[in-house]
Amino acid sequence: MIAALSRQLLDAAPVVETAAESGSTGVPFLIVGIWVLFLAVFVGVELITKVPPTIHTPLMSGANAISGITLVGALYCAGVGFPGLGRFFGFLAITMATVNVVGGFLVTDRMLRMFGPKKKRGGK
Amino acid sequence: MTLALLSGSFVQIAYMVSALLFILGIKRLSGVKTARSGNTLAAIGMALAFGATMLDVGAVDWTVLAGGVLLGTLIGVVLAVRVHMTSMPELVALFNGLGGAASAFVALAEMNKVAGEGETTRIADAGAPFAIALSLSILIGAVTLSGSMIAFGKLSGKIWKSRFGPIGSQPLNALLALAAIALCYWAGFAVTGGAGIETGFYVLAAVALLLGIGLVVPIGGADMPVVISLLNSYSGLAACATGFVLENNLLIIAGSLVGASGLILTRIMCKAMDRSLTNVLFATFGEQATGGGGAADEYTNVKSAGPQETAMLLEAATSVIICPGYGMAVAQAQHKVRELATLLEARGCSVRYAIHPVAGRMPGHMNVLLAEADVPYEQLFELDNINGDFQTTDVAIVIGANDVCNPAAIEDPTSAIAGMPVLKVWEAQTVFVVKRSLSPGYAGIKNPLFERDNAMMCFGDAKKFLEELIVEVKDL
Known part of the structure; x- marks a missing residue:
């Protein structure tokens, strides 16, 4: 074989x-x-x-967002050259990859904002 | 023609810049202060890649494209905004699964297109690398999807079984893995004709889904940091394989960055438990440990303390180290921890936090929770940087952690966790262990810490106990 x-x-x-x-x-x-x-x-x-261990969780969610790069490939699957079923798979792929990209970057930002300089200190 | 060529190179250049932005973004994650801008850079890179692709897609079915993007954006925003920090591990597991699934679906769509083009072709006629990449993309993507869903179920407490009938047993896993390899070959190289090829790949996807379930189901909750990291890596590798299907360098670069990231985290997590990856994946830890007969052991000489006694001992303390674990996450006690720390600091006591790498259910889990409660990250210390300081510390407070501060790992060479690096909390003058009961942790073994002369058990839900303790400390 x-x-x-x-x-x-x-x-x-x-x-x-x-x-x-x-x-x-x-x-x-x-x-x-x-x-x-x-x-x-x-x-x-x-x-x-x-990358320091403190931000390993944001690293993972950020990596998730980056692995959503499949979106780039998925977008082509909406092309008219694809048969119906292929386009349906394309739809699923586009939706899932977009969730990854949008959700991933947003939630990573939300976390990293918490690690940033605290507002209280800035106000002093 | 020239126009097409120009737009083609434009897309390639845009992809190149995107890849650079991803790399620069990850580079900025090396500092806590610059990390947020790094994430933004990576997001810009993604937006650029998206924009360039939109210019290049040509004639598309807009319901599919716009529908998918809008639906995905909606779901993504809702998830990202509404998730509680304590549920981060579940969300990451879900995202891992979606990433893998998206890659598998892109590959399936490509396969469907190629298979539909000729009546008597083999997939291999489109190129052997194409056939292999297609198979790998579907295989890795589907394993990532089903494995992540099981991890998600385990993390959210909905799945606690270690078997679904025969699924989850090692012989069946081996059989499924062999079947998957055979199917990859058959569907990619042997079978001709559209329908046959398609059936082959759908069966491959189904086998891979079963394999993903079988691989993750036997793994216990506390090994989830390893599993999540590994699945994170797989989602990247799936994207990478899809890059070879589509002959797209950007997918290969981004996918391998994620793959490398997941693998490094996996290694760090394994090291923190002093176990090899094979041991985590293929040895059922719980069973091994009950063989050692720890779970049923009875404790003697256990002392317990109420909030009032604890407060009195804390009154004299000038240095405190807090060791959080999964119990803090479950009880959502991070804000109370911070409140207690602030009170102690106001009394002139120094407060630091000792973070074990596998405390919680994913890498960095504790750090995120404490950051949410506004604990300055300068007060968080890694295992190696704080372990020598317990000797000179008045009070160590263990909150919902168990195995990560079990002295047996150092003192008992026959222990199931012998050799695992642990926090030496028992070296502090006094140790308070805030815990619901004496029940064992994930390793299913006895923790001799609870019997130490300088250890006090504070039984109760972490949040509730801390609330009561805070009241007492305020009254001092």
């Missing part, structure tokens, strides 16, 4: 569109994507280890 899979991988890989994103070099998106993945994980690890 693995042999068959890898053969299919090799067969299919060059077929992948190499249009806008990867430029004219002909590098398949998969390779570019994996590069981006590794670099982003590295940046993520570097940055997030520096």
Whole structure:
């Protein structure tokens, strides 16, 4: 099965569109994507280890909001090129991702506001 | 043509700026003071990505698009504004699930489109990476959805079972995982024709949903900090997989940032319990511990104190450390804690808070509650930074915490929690333990702290007890 899979991988890989994103070099998106993945994980690890434990909860809800980036993909699923069922899935995806984005950023802001400088001190 | 190309690069540049804003936003989370602006930056990045995509979507079904965005905004605003800070873990669990589900649905929609395009095609004909990414996106997304819903149920106290019939047993989980892998291969590579492909992926989604339930159901309430962090990571990985489906770098970047964040938190939580991730996920802790026979142990030499006695002892104290736990969250006692601290401070006593990383039900749970009660974050100390100070402290007050200050972790190598870093509250001159009863914590083991000569049990609901104590302290 693995042999068959890898053969299919090799067969299919060059077929992948190499249009806008990867430029004219002909590098398949998969390779570019994996590069981006590794670099982003590295940046993520570097940055997030520096977040103090005090705000780990806002970090999680903020991360939730960012994972709502799926919204960008979901919006395309409302396209007229999608069949009815596909568009229905698109509707569900858009709704859920928007809840994540809007709810996530708002509730994170609500929490971080509490951590901010207290008004009482400012009034002195 | 040129116009299309131009708008194409515009979208790519906008995505690039969005990704930068996400990274800068997370960078600003490294300081409590700059964190709020960081969140705003990330939100701007998201708005930019949304705006750019709207310019690029082309001909769309506006009822679907606008309907989804409006409905989602409405639900999101209501949730964010109305949720109580004590319910934050449930909300995060819910958001994790929605994030995973959204990614899975995008993948399903793509699959539905591709499968509908030809009668005799395989998904793999659209590219093997596409087929793999599609499968992963559906698999991870659906596991995240159902797992998060179970976590949500457990956190809100609606689910307490560790099994639903056979679901939740390790052999069935293993079987489901194997079935999922086989289905990924079959639906992506083997089967041809629209209807067959679609059936394959729907069955995959169903298997993944069952797997998510099976993986989370056996895990106890107090291991939720680990589970929530891990599901947080999964929701990011699902978005990442969807990025490979759509060949979209922004999704890959944002998804892997979230994935990394969740994984780091998972690691921190596991370390704070001195357990490996596999142990948390696959060993049922409760069962293990009752095997050690702790829960039924009877306590001897337990002293209890009422509000009046407690107030009298606090009168002479010049230094106090408060150790909050899940009990404080349940009783919503954070405001009373703050009120007591203010009274003590007015009497010239120094008050600090010792926060164990796994106190509560999610990373940073206690910090958020205390921040809500206006406790300055400078008074909150991490385990390592305050553990040496108990020796020179007059009074330690444990509020609704149990296992995180169990001396057995250090003193009894046979204990189920041996090796777990704990708050050494017993080193303080006097320890008050505000707790409803002597019942064991999640580990199901005895806490010898309650029998110590310098420990006093203050039985009762944390909020009620603190209210009475505050009255007494005011009368001093």
